[in-house]
Amino acid sequence: MLKHAQGTIRGKTLVHKRAYFLNFLCNLGLEYIPHYYGPFSPELEAAIGRGRALGFVREETVDYGPHRQLGFEVRRFDCALTDDGHVVVEDLVKRKPEECRKALACLDELARAGDDSYVALSIAAKTHHILRTVGQPLTRTQIVAQASKLNWQVSEEDINGAVEFLKRLELVKVDKT
Amino acid sequence: MRELRDPIHGFIYPEIVPEIIDTPAFQRLRSIRQLALASLVYPGAKHSRFEHSLGVMHLAGRIGRRFKLAPEDLRALCLAALLHDVGHGPFSHVSEDIVDRFYDKNKVVLERGQKVHEIITQGLIKTDEDLRKYLSDYDVNRVNGILGGTGGYRLLSDIISGPLDCDKQDYLLRDSYYCGVKYGIYDIDRLIDELEAVESDGDRILAVSRDGIHTLEQFALAKYYMTTQVYKHKVRLVTDAMITRAIELGIEKDRLSFLEELYRYDGSEDFLRNWVKWDDEALVAAICTGKDRGSAYQIFNALRQRRLHKQIYSQKIASGVFKARTRMALSENFTAVAKYIEIEVGRLIGSEDPNLIIANKFTIKSVREQSRNEKEAPIMVAGPGGLTLFEDESMLFCSIAASEEDEYLEVYAPPPPEFSDEVQKKKLRAKWAIEITEIVEQIVKNYLSNKGGTCDDGFRGLPGNVETCSGNDKGQDPGA
Numbered sequence: 010m011l012k013h014a015q016g017t018i019r020g021k022t023l024v025h026k027r028a029y030f031l032n033f034l035c036n037l038g039l040e041y042i043p044h045y046y047g048p049f050s051p052e053l054e055a056a057i058g059r060g061r062a063l064g065f066v067r068e069e070t071v072d073y074g075p076h077r078q079l080g081f082e083v084r085r086f087d088c089a090l091t092d093d094g095h096v097v098v099e100d101l102v103k104r105k106p107e108e109c110r111k112a113l114a115c116l117d118e119l120a121r122a123g124d125d126s127y128v129a130l131s132i133a134a135k136t137h138h139i140l141r142t143v144g145q146p147l148t149r150t151q152i153v154a155q156a157s158k159l160n161w162q163v164s165e166e167d168i169n170g171a172v173e174f175l176k177r178l179e180l181v182k183v184d185k186t
Numbered sequence: 187m188r189e190l191r192d193p194i195h196g197f198i199y200p201e202i203v204p205e206i207i208d209t210p211a212f213q214r215l216r217s218i219r220q221l222a223l224a225s226l227v228y229p230g231a232k233h234s235r236f237e238h239s240l241g242v243m244h245l246a247g248r249i250g251r252r253f254k255l256a257p258e259d260l261r262a263l264c265l266a267a268l269l270h271d272v273g274h275g276p277f278s279h280v281s282e283d284i285v286d287r288f289y290d291k292n293k294v295v296l297e298r299g300q301k302v303h304e305i306i307t308q309g310l311i312k313t314d315e316d317l318r319k320y321l322s323d324y325d326v327n328r329v330n331g332i333l334g335g336t337g338g339y340r341l342l343s344d345i346i347s348g349p350l351d352c353d354k355q356d357y358l359l360r361d362s363y364y365c366g367v368k369y370g371i372y373d374i375d376r377l378i379d380e381l382e383a384v385e386s387d388g389d390r391i392l393a394v395s396r397d398g399i400h401t402l403e404q405f406a407l408a409k410y411y412m413t414t415q416v417y418k419h420k421v422r423l424v425t426d427a428m429i430t431r432a433i434e435l436g437i438e439k440d441r442l443s444f445l446e447e448l449y450r451y452d453g454s455e456d457f458l459r460n461w462v463k464w465d466d467e468a469l470v471a472a473i474c475t476g477k478d479r480g481s482a483y484q485i486f487n488a489l490r491q492r493r494l495h496k497q498i499y500s501q502k503i504a505s506g507v508f509k510a511r512t513r514m515a516l517s518e519n520f521t522a523v524a525k526y527i528e529i530e531v532g533r534l535i536g537s538e539d540p541n542l543i544i545a546n547k548f549t550i551k552s553v554r555e556q557s558r559n560e561k562e563a564p565i566m567v568a569g570p571g572g573l574t575l576f577e578d579e580s581m582l583f584c585s586i587a588a589s590e591e592d593e594y595l596e597v598y599a600p601p602p603p604e605f606s607d608e609v610q611k612k613k614l615r616a617k618w619a620i621e622i623t624e625i626v627e628q629i630v631k632n633y634l635s636n637k638g639g640t641c642d643d644g645f646r647g648l649p650g651n652v653e654t655c656s657g658n659d660k661g662q663d664p665g666a
Contacts, residue, residue: 044564062504062593063513064506064510065510097510160386160572
């Protein structure tokens with residue numbers, strides 16, 4: 010993912026959300042559990058930590074100063090490949106060319122569908138998770154109700170945007186009847 | 187009512203099915219030490235899984251009553267707490283690693299993330315004749331559902347095996363007490379008072395209230411300090427590695443049939459019936475008093491006399507000492523290179539038996555990561571605005587930006603004569619530090635180049651006379 014993003018992804022949430030969809034498009038087999046900020050993979054979180062610990066991934070903190078209403082500092086954690094990280098990624102591409110080609114193609118598909126906004130991706134991931142878990146067609150109102158049960162605050166308008174994104178990835182079908 | 191006096195919790199009242207405590211399967215836990223041979227470092231650490239299990243049941247009962255659980259839920263919770271370690275084998279976690287390695291892969295198919303020792307525990311609960319005198323089918327399904335994290339008992343599973351579980355709540359205090367250290371102490375009463383059962387997705391999950399954040403910080407720090415000072419103490423790592431190696435050699439080299447029977451889990455009830463016959467003492471007795479005087483005997487005899495291996499090499503894998511590809515290979519494929527490191531280091535130090543050289547890789551997570559383990563979801567804080575992350579709410583933990591873990595590569599060996607002199611020992615260690623690093627670099631380089639572009643299909647030869655590949659890792663077996 011970092012190679013595809015030219016070495017840096019702005020915000021760890023974006024890493025998690027892109028990985029969520031990459032998992033389904035490439036069938037990586039990561040398990041996701043619903044958490045308060047959306048579907049969460051402890052395995053992925055651990056892998057990011059290990060990449061950092063081994064010196065392949067660098068986490069850079071971008072400070073935005075104090076939030077006026079909330080009073081705390083707003084920060085973004087960007088993930089970047091280090092020089093050593095570039096070395097092992099190139100090595101991985103040589104060792105597993107087919108898997109890497111497939112992953113990069115999936116990431117291209119995600120980019121075409123519009124994967125720049127972590128907020129939009131987060132809502133799309135929640136929507137997709139709910140539809141998968143429930144296992145039957147739901148209206149927008151029903152999706153919002155399911156999200157509320159998981160302590161996820163989303164509106165029907167949010168769901169509209171998420172559904173458009175998921176349609177572009179062919180992860181959902183919309184039945185207008 | 188029956189009561190048991192416990193040094194950690196005072197009186198424990200096993201009001202729910204107290205007869206289970208008297209079953210052979212549960213009594214066996216008296217002879218399975220909580221921390222294997224940690225008593226060779228901390229002489230007091232001779233406590234067992236028996237009292238720990240009682241402690242976990244006591245805490246689970248306290249939490250369950252605080253949440254006003256329905257009687258049938260409280261029963262299931264206390265039974266799960268009491269029986270959560272009933273499937274432990276000799277020397278606790280050492281057996282987990284060995285049975286995970288030697289189980290019959292043709293007969294047992296594991297699901298993703300599943301461990302053999304978890305199946306053994308659930309199998310015993312389901313089939314042990316003595317336990318089943320007191321457990322209905324309904325009990326068994328509920329208890330195994332709670333222990334396996336399945337069956338829709340999220341809150342109950344969180345209490346037994348989540349980031350705030352009463353397993354950790356008990357073992358931190360208990361291990362600290364018996365080891366005679368103060369690292370694992372935290373305010374248990376306050377922590378339990380601040381636990382909350384919070385609605386989420388039609389289910390209830392375990393969280394902590396905002397007022398409990400500081401106690402939770404203390405709890406997470408206790409776990410971190412106990413890990414660095416006790417659980418990953420260098421001598422304890424050596425003793426665990428020696429037990430593991432002794433049993434592996436007992437199976438693979440000495441061909442001790444009782445060891446193979448013990449650790450080759452095949453999913454059968456016969457295996458489980460045999461498993462509950464073994465504990466720490468029985469295993470040591472069988473190896474040390476049997477006719478065979480092979481490698482397993484030699485190592486266990488050394489352990490009994492506290493003639494321990496010494497750490498001759500220790501290197502943080504992430505340090506700049508190793509090249510990037512080496513770091514990656516050691517982290518991802520240690521299993522495949524460990525045996526070759528042992529053989530080459532054996533040659534370097536002039537060891538008579540390379541099987542006695544042990545290459546070990548282990549991980550220590552940062553204090554921030556100690557608040558949860560890999561399989562667990564983050565700890566949630568319940569406040570007026572809903573659930574938030576503990577790591578964001580805690581001033582102490584949010585100020586620690588790095589959430590990392592450190593992986594270490596160490597090599598243990600019987601101490602050479604030079605080690606009796608501190609000056610010589612330092613000189614030799616400094617020399618070997620450079621030479622072993624070069625060996626590791628060379629082995630990984632050969633390993634990667636001999637793979638012909640893949641890292642997954644085993645090792646195909648090194649320069650030199652490597653002929654065998656039995657491996658000493660805790661994962662897959664390259665030679666099997």
